Amino acid sequence: MARFPFSAIVGQDEMKRALLIAAVDPAIGGVMVFGDRGTGKSTATRALASLMPPMHVLEDCRFNCDPSQERSCPIECSAKRVRKAPVPFVDMPLGATEDRVVGALDLERALRAGEKAFEPGLLAKAHRGFLYIDEINLLEDHLVDLLLDVAASGENVVEREGLSVRHSAKFVLIGSGNPEEGELRPQLLDRFGLSVEVRTPQSIEDRVEIIKRCSAQADDADGFAEEWAEADTAIVKSIASARRKLPKLEVSDELLADVAGLCKQVGVDGLRGELTLMRAARAQAALSKARSVKRQHLLEIAPMALRHRLRRDVLDETGSTVRIERAIEELFG
Amino acid sequence: MTSDGPSDGPLSDALLAAQLLLLAPEVLGGIALRGAGPARDWLTLQLQELAAERPWRRMPGHIEDERLLGGIDLAASLASGTPVRQTGLLDEVQTGFLCVPMAERLREDLAGKLVQAMDGMERAKAFALVLLDDGREIDERPAASLTDRIAFICDLSGVAPFTDLLWPDHDKTISISSVAPASPEQCEALAQTAAALGIDDIRALLFAVNAAKAHAALYSRKIIADEDLAAAARLVLAPRAVQLPMDTPLEEAAEPPSETQQTDHSENQAENSKSHDAPLEEVVLEAALASIPEDVLAAIAEGRIRKSTASGGTGKRTQSKLRGRPLGARPGVPRGGARLALIDSLRAAAPWQTIRRQNEPDAQRSVLMRKDDLRVRRFEERAGSVTVFCVDASGSAAAARLAEAKGAVELILAQAYVKRSEVALIAFRGEGAEVLLPPTRSLTRARRALAGLPGGGGTPLASGMTLGLQIAESVSARGRTPFLVFLTDGSANIALDGSPGRAQAREDAQAAAKTIARAGIETILIDISPRPRPDAADFAEAMLARYLPLPMADAVALEKAVSAAQPQLAPA
Incomplete structure (x- = not known):
């Protein structure tokens, strides 16, 4: 069954842009989506994953290895045939255990053949794709630590049950959560590249449009996908061209000074903020087909790159976005 | 509203919801039936009988992953020496109904797996949920992630045992696919109603549209009529209401926001040529409001209904078999999340190999295992801690230090949430004590509750202590470590029963204090x-508490004092 097309999602422009930026430059380190239930968070992520052009994998490889990269697979793949596979989208359930996530001893083979084999977990499954975690704020802490660590290093190291395995796990981490139901520790939040806040569209017209599109999709999924195929193809092309452009785009020293000034102004600790700002501005420039990275690109992505890094002042109710906008106003007028 | 059920009331609504669900389970997701009793039993039984051609499975809360998702049947595999697979409940229930008893007690990981199954399933194979919710308290509810994915939430608690209820016979129902899609005006009417009731979840809106279609199909109408919309609003939208229409009386509710729209509506109405004088939105909204019970309406009006509850999910964390300090292995089967201790299992099997090989000379396997050999790992996990703040908001305290105490509590809250311990907040003033915030991890909510805390009145210290103890005991009943923090000046002057009098108040407070000491x-x-x-x-x-006199303390000093005391008392 055809998935809901990415371009058919009504509104939620900031979330869509953040997802596209993360797709263009996965090194940005994941997107955290704050928002109520039923605002299309997982729909958008799923749609983006199914939008991506199929990737080449070795047949029967359980680690989604890239055939063009030699020796990346932890086990010797016997099959050499390459096939096309859709970009993986892994939805991690809330109650997932550590074994399920990192992988564990293959019990079946251990009992049957007495072999010590590794059963890849969700991280291996998500390699080169998307890992979506709903309600990440309710996830057990040690799992969040582990996930962010793997997402940042791009490698999953398993040292347990007598196994010693390492395999690549490069994925775009998408977390979602509702701050009303519990919060994520600041040091974990800081490790997400971008964060966006989504709300249900408030205008009645938008809501009616959503109903119409969802009903149309439910009645005839393939026909609906057909209708939006053109718009979706345009997005695929823009991602592909932005990815090609990305290495050629240089960030000027003046812009880097802007980046540093902005971080200083809003009081962001650590250097992650600066690095993400720089990367995201570059990806944004690549997406908007610009020849160079301009201040305008920086300002467009500043809220989503910094929002979650501001120091929490328990006595100050002012929203983070407002504080960033104020800083931009003061610095750049 | 013209509802064609046997009679008005929660039961007839639930009955109607069940009928609609039977017509189109794949697009309506399911039904939640709250409140145990004969009425619900009857309804569930009817549903099961009428859905006889579809699979019906009951899922107990203790189901194991292997059974739910399918997997290896370990005992059978060991006996036969080859892997024996078992099918999962979720495979068996495709296109059917999954009945979940005690849905409010469902573990969050299980709810997560159901949600994933529902989201990932193709529509043609989708199953519908029947959640039997036995909760009584407002916080005892099925996980919101589940109720978001089903159309109907019916409350049957307090419905008197019926005498002669009959399942209404609709012999002229048509298939839902032959009903025309909702017109833009009808979609708009439902969207307006949802917005007026403060429902932000788009899923609810989609369910409402589908429910209207199903209702039309039930009465063999090919085009959705006004009463279909009204029924959908009543059954799907009303139970999810979190606000009353914006400060407008019922008659003028859901006034269209602009003039231009107003004219649009009157045109639509002319097209619809219905006998109603009121605009469509108003009709639908009125239907929804009419079915919200009065006490709930009052609660909404007072703003007491929280927009989103923590769904009890954060609280019911069970002891994990998967992490913590290793404790060594014990005999057992690796399921329900427990991990096999391979070396220990082999060690247990080793002494028997000679004997077993004599009994099974043909066995090809290098190691002959039996179920009894299996060992699983055990871990010891420290329970999470809950800090319960009991803040004296009486006049005497308010005059001096309430603002400081508030500041300190906020700082400690920030600390607590960094450490992932939970906090609860109790205030006592005037005639009694109240829980401002049940145990939560949300700083946002804690801050809001604290900011709204007024000061003034007497000091009912005994009530504060009693309530603090109650919360602490319920916390430890859930397997977590409570930690009580009192902020008071100790000048008790209101007795436990709310009457003034310093002597009695002191006596009561002393007694309450001793109870806390006894509870340890x-x-x-x-x-x-x-x-x-x-x-x-x-x-x-x-x-038997630590005493911290902080006469000139500012908020930061107070926070330091509590933080310094805490690790030693309640390891985080």
């Missing part, structure tokens, strides 16, 4: 009086 709950008492007096110290002694 770690406690700290922070004296917030301007000049330390023996009162507070006496109470601290009575409840």
Whole structure:
């Protein structure tokens, strides 16, 4: 069954842009989506994953290895045939255990053949794709630590049950959560590249449009996908061209000074903020087909790159976005 | 509203919802039936009988992953020496109904797996949920992630046992696919109603549209009529209401926002040529409002209904078999999340190999395992801690230090949430104590509750202590470590029953303090009086609490004091 097309999602422009930026430059380190239930968070992520052009994998490889990269697979793949596979989208359930996530001893083979084999977990499954975690704020802490660590290093190291395995796990981490139901520790939040806040569209017209599109999709999924195929193809092309452009785009020293000034102004600790700002501005420039990275690109992505890094002042109710906008106003007028 | 059910009321609504669900389970997701009783039993039974051609499975809360998702049947595999697979409940229930008893007690990981199955399933194979919710308290509810994915939430608690209820016979129902899609005006009417009731979840709106279609199909109408919309609003939208229409009386509710739209509506109405004088939105909204029980309406009006509850999910964390300090292995089968201890299992099997090989000379396997050999790992996990703040908001305290105490609590809250311990907040003033915030991890909610805390009135210290103890005990009943923090000046002057009188008040407070000491709950008492007096110290002694006189403390000093005391008392 055809998935809901990415371009058919009504509104939620900031979330869509953040997802596209993360797709263009996965090194940005994941997107955290704050928002109520039923605002299309997982729909958008799923749609983006199914939008991506199929990737080449070795047949029967359980680690989604890239055939063009030699020796990346932890086990010797016997099959050499390459096939096309859709970009993986892994939805991690809330109650997932550590074994399920990192992988564990293959019990079946251990009992049957007495072999010590590794059963890849969700991280291996998500390699080169998307890992979506709903309600990440309710996830057990040690799992969040582990996930962010793997997402940042791009490698999953398993040292347990007598196994010693390492395999690549490069994925775009998408977390979602509702701050009303519990919060994520600041040091974990800081490790997400971008964060966006989504709300249900408030205008009645938008809501009616959503109903119409969802009903149309439910009645005839393939026909609906057909209708939006053109718009979706345009997005695929823009991602592909932005990815090609990305290495050629240089960030000027003046812009880097802007980046540093902005971080200083809003009081962001650590250097992650600066690095993400720089990367995201570059990806944004690549997406908007610009020849160079301009201040305008920086300002467009500043809220989503910094929002979650501001120091929490328990006595100050002012929203983070407002504080960033104020800083931009003061610095750049 | 013209509802064609046997009679008005929650039962007839639930009955109608069940009928609609039977017509189109794949697009309506399911039904939640709250409140145990004969009415619900009857309804569930009817549903099961009428859905006889579809699979019906009951899922107990203790189901194991292997059974739910399918997997290896370990005992059978060991016996036969080859892997024996078992099919999962979720495979068996495709296109059918999954009945979940005690849905409010469902573990969050299980709810997560159901949600994933529902989201990932193709529509043609989708199953519908029947959640039987036995919750009584407002916080005892099925996980919101599940109720978001089903169309109907029916409350049957308090429905009197019926005498002669019959399942209404609709022999002329048509298939839902032959009903025309909702017109833009009808979609708009439902969207307006949802917005007026403060429902932000788009899923609810989609369910409402589908329910309207199903209702039309039930009455063999090919085009959705006004009463279909009204029924959908009543069954799907009303139970999810979190606000009343914006400060407008019922008659004028859902006034279209602009003039231009107003004209649009009147045109639409002309097209629809219905006998109603009121605009469509109003009709639909009225239907929804009419079915919200009065006490709920009042609660919504007072703003007491929280927009989103923590769904009890955060609280019911069970002891994990998967992490913590290793404790060594014990015999057992690796399921329900427990991990096999391979070396220990092999060690257990080793002495028997000679004997087993004599019995099974043909066995090709290098190691002959039996089920009894299996060992699983055990871990010891430290329970999470919950800090319960009991804040004295009486006049005497308010005059001196309430603002400081608030500041300190906020700082400690920020600390607590960094450590992932939960906090609860109790305030006592005037005639009694109240829980401002049940145990939560949300700083946003804690801050809001604290900011709205007024000061003034007497000091019902005994009530504060009693309530603090109650919360602490319910916390430890859930397997977590409570930690009580009192911020008071100790000048008790209101007795437990709310009557004024210093002597009685002191006596009651002393008694309550001793109960806390007997319960063995770690406690700290922070004296917030301007000049330390023996009162507070006496109470601290009575409840075996640490006593911290902080006459000139500012918020930061207070926070430091509590943080310093905490690790030693309740390891985080």
